[in-house]
Amino acid sequence: MEAPKLNDGKTKAGDWRSYERVLLPPVRDLHTLDVYEQHGGYSALRAVLSDGKFDPKGLATHVKESGLRGRGGAAFNTGLKWSFMPPVDPDVPRFLCCNGDESEPGTFKDRQLFEYNPHLVIEGMVLANYAISAAVCYIYIRGEYADWIRQFQHAVDEAYAAGYIGQNILGSDFSTDIVVHKGAGAYICGEETSLMESLEGKRGYPRVKPPFPAQKGIWARPTTINNVETLAHVPLIVNRGAEWFAGIGAQKHPGPTIYGISGHINKPGAYEYPTGMLISDLIDGVCGGMRGGKKFKALVPGGSSTPVLTAEQCEGVTMDADSLREAGSMMGTAGMLVMDEDTDMVSFLRRITHFYHHESCGQCTPCREGTGWLEKLVTRIDEGEGHLRDLDLLLELCDNMEGRTICALADAAAWPVRWTIRRFRSEFEAKCRPSTFAGTDLDGDGATVVAEPTPVI
Amino acid sequence: MDVSPKPMYLPTEEPERHFSDEELVWTAEEQERIDAWVAKYPTADGAVMWVLWLAQEKFGWLPAGVIQLVADSLDLPYAKVFGVATFYTQYYKKEMGRFVLDVCTCFSCQLCGGYDILHYLEETLGIPKGGTTEDGLFSIQEAECLGACGSAPMLQVTNGPYVHNLTPEKCDRLIASLRAGELPAFESVTLPQDEVDLDGNRRSDVEVIEQYVTPPVSETVH
Numbered sequence: 140m141e142a143p144k145l146n147d148g149k150t151k152a153g154d155w156r157s158y159e160r161v162l163l164p165p166v167r168d169l170h171t172l173d174v175y176e177q178h179g180g181y182s183a184l185r186a187v188l189s190d191g192k193f194d195p196k197g198l199a200t201h202v203k204e205s206g207l208r209g210r211g212g213a214a215f216n217t218g219l220k221w222s223f224m225p226p227v228d229p230d231v232p233r234f235l236c237c238n239g240d241e242s243e244p245g246t247f248k249d250r251q252l253f254e255y256n257p258h259l260v261i262e263g264m265v266l267a268n269y270a271i272s273a274a275v276c277y278i279y280i281r282g283e284y285a286d287w288i289r290q291f292q293h294a295v296d297e298a299y300a301a302g303y304i305g306q307n308i309l310g311s312d313f314s315t316d317i318v319v320h321k322g323a324g325a326y327i328c329g330e331e332t333s334l335m336e337s338l339e340g341k342r343g344y345p346r347v348k349p350p351f352p353a354q355k356g357i358w359a360r361p362t363t364i365n366n367v368e369t370l371a372h373v374p375l376i377v378n379r380g381a382e383w384f385a386g387i388g389a390q391k392h393p394g395p396t397i398y399g400i401s402g403h404i405n406k407p408g409a410y411e412y413p414t415g416m417l418i419s420d421l422i423d424g425v426c427g428g429m430r431g432g433k434k435f436k437a438l439v440p441g442g443s444s445t446p447v448l449t450a451e452q453c454e455g456v457t458m459d460a461d462s463l464r465e466a467g468s469m470m471g472t473a474g475m476l477v478m479d480e481d482t483d484m485v486s487f488l489r490r491i492t493h494f495y496h497h498e499s500c501g502q503c504t505p506c507r508e509g510t511g512w513l514e515k516l517v518t519r520i521d522e523g524e525g526h527l528r529d530l531d532l533l534l535e536l537c538d539n540m541e542g543r544t545i546c547a548l549a550d551a552a553a554w555p556v557r558w559t560i561r562r563f564r565s566e567f568e569a570k571c572r573p574s575t576f577a578g579t580d581l582d583g584d585g586a587t588v589v590a591e592p593t594p595v596i
Numbered sequence: 597m598d599v600s601p602k603p604m605y606l607p608t609e610e611p612e613r614h615f616s617d618e619e620l621v622w623t624a625e626e627q628e629r630i631d632a633w634v635a636k637y638p639t640a641d642g643a644v645m646w647v648l649w650l651a652q653e654k655f656g657w658l659p660a661g662v663i664q665l666v667a668d669s670l671d672l673p674y675a676k677v678f679g680v681a682t683f684y685t686q687y688y689k690k691e692m693g694r695f696v697l698d699v700c701t702c703f704s705c706q707l708c709g710g711y712d713i714l715h716y717l718e719e720t721l722g723i724p725k726g727g728t729t730e731d732g733l734f735s736i737q738e739a740e741c742l743g744a745c746g747s748a749p750m751l752q753v754t755n756g757p758y759v760h761n762l763t764p765e766k767c768d769r770l771i772a773s774l775r776a777g778e779l780p781a782f783e784s785v786t787l788p789q790d791e792v793d794l795d796g797n798r799r800s801d802v803e804v805i806e807q808y809v810t811p812p813v814s815e816t817v818h
Contacts, residue, residue: 165793244741323684340641342683401745408788408808
């Protein structure tokens with residue numbers, strides 16, 4: 140019996156038009172501590188630390204039950220990740236890292252949290268520190284966000300002064316610190332092991348796993364790494380309960396999420412809605428349709444490394460991990476790039492390959508050489524100097540990059556190439572130099588060289 | 597043979613000196629900040645990125661002498677600090693203009709005319725990307741995604757303020773105000789959903805509120 144299709148064209152977000160925002164609620168000046176407290180801020184921390192709502196293990200279990208999945212790209216169950224930490228040893232310090240190195244092209248959701256609701260992130264960090272018994276939370280923010288680092292540091296200082304961070308928080312015996320770390324422009328530092336190297340003051344070269352961060356993280360101590368948005372959900376789950384969270388959006392990938400939508404649409408921006416929104420609802424209902432009434436052509440659903448989808452493939456697909464996997468892509472960071480019918484997919488891919496070539500750290504040969512080779516080949520095709528055989532060479536290169544390096548950057552570089560060529564091959568063929576034998580029937584089977592555009596797979 | 601205590605870029609060259617020994621010192625206030633950073637990490641290494649940032653703000657860029665100063669103040673080997681400084685793109689390894697315009701051209705900006713803005717600035721200032729104007733005022737760089745895709749095309753001024761929703765006119769205004777020595781104010785890009793709920797203004801402490809606008813049609817690359 141065939142498994143039932145996930146993508147039946149029905150939204151999993153329920154009545155999204157009347158959805159009330161919780162991560163970025165419509166409250167003016169919510170970034171200040173006063174306003175945040177007036178709107179129930181730090182009540183989750185109070186409930187846990189003063190009223191004993193959860194012990195550390197209970198909090199981790201509660202978050203696990205809520206079904207919260209990481210919002211940084213891998214969509215791994217957060218509570219489960221916390222449970223990987225080894226048993227507490229009073230002699231061994233433990234760390235939490237908050238990953239704010241938001242560098243995936245197309246992604247700009249964490250910046251909204253830094254700007255409009257930093258205390259929610261801080262409260263989430265302290266709660267997560269409590270759940271995994273960590274002494275310090277390092278928050279790694281990309282260097283380009285200099286203004287937001289300043290603003291976030293100000294919020295941290297406010298929280299210290301009010302006693303929400305520091306020694307014996309809210310009169311309990313729990314103490315923790317938050318340290319803001321400024322990056323300096325390296326996409327690779329968003330990879331968790333590279334982020335740890337960077338925090339230790341080294342070049343951001345990813346480490347071989349295992350050992351995993353929970354065993355040996357920063358300074359070889361047990362470490363958990365979570366995305367900014369992931370941690371921002373934790374106070375909401377404590378306040379409203381795991382059942383509330385699990386009941387929002389797609390069943391297997393629940394909760395509110397921030398969609399960062401950009402490209403050829405009328406109202407681009409960061410929107411908070413439940414997961415499981417229909418792509419068509421997001422484009423037409425939320426973003427006011429395509430710019431200039433053009434036709435929708437392609438979508439990158441979650442940052443540059445997620446495979447591009449054609450308009451046909453997006454039909455009836457919802458924005459959650461399982462649904463997008465079935466459609467042939469990934470949820471990633473929910474940074475959606477919408478492209479209209481005029482988009483040149485070859486130029487588009489050329490810019491992506493340039494990005495990965497620039498950002499490869501150079502540690503592993505397949506990635507260091509492969510990303511440069513990909514860029515050269517796609518550039519050659521884009522400039523009309525490419526050969527049809529280059530397309531197969533590109534795919535072969537992808538085979539030799541995927542899964543052959545320490546971290547996933549080589550995969551992230553290869554996927555857009557592989558899938559853009561597979562799904563828009565005719566556009567690439569059209570830009571290549573015509574074959575010497577174009578139009579001729581070489582082996583007499585009726586098929587000519589450069590035949591019909593390759594069908595979409 | 598006389599062995600120089602200062603490491604060199606190449607074994608055969610004396611490193612060019614850009615700052616005198618009197619300049620290559622921290623003030624008491626700066627030393628205080630460094631000590632505070634060092635205290636936040638289990639080892640002094642953790643503070644190296646912060647101290648490099650401080651050095652770049654103070655000296656403008658990171659020649660060998662400045663890297664040596666950072667290494668000495670954290671008691672780290674020169675090679676380690678040099679390695680860190682050369683890994684991260686935002687640390688300047690060459691002298692830059694007073695205002696560095698990092699124009700984002702990564703894919704969201706590319707599709708919304710990021711290259712048009714880059715080319716417009718190149719023509720206006722008369723320098724190619726990667727170059728610096730003769731008066732030492734402006735440098736232009738092509739930047740990778742700066743994380744403001746919803747308000748593309750955009751640029752960043754010297755690791756400082758973001759300038760969103762760029763048009764040629766807005767570029768002209770920006771250059772004029774920079775020439776007058778004025779950095780643009782922090783622009784708060786509001787959320788589209790707030791236009792209904794909060795009249796598009798979320799923060800009362802910020803004067804410049806940018807709305808998300810329909811991106812322009814790119815002239816060169818779609």
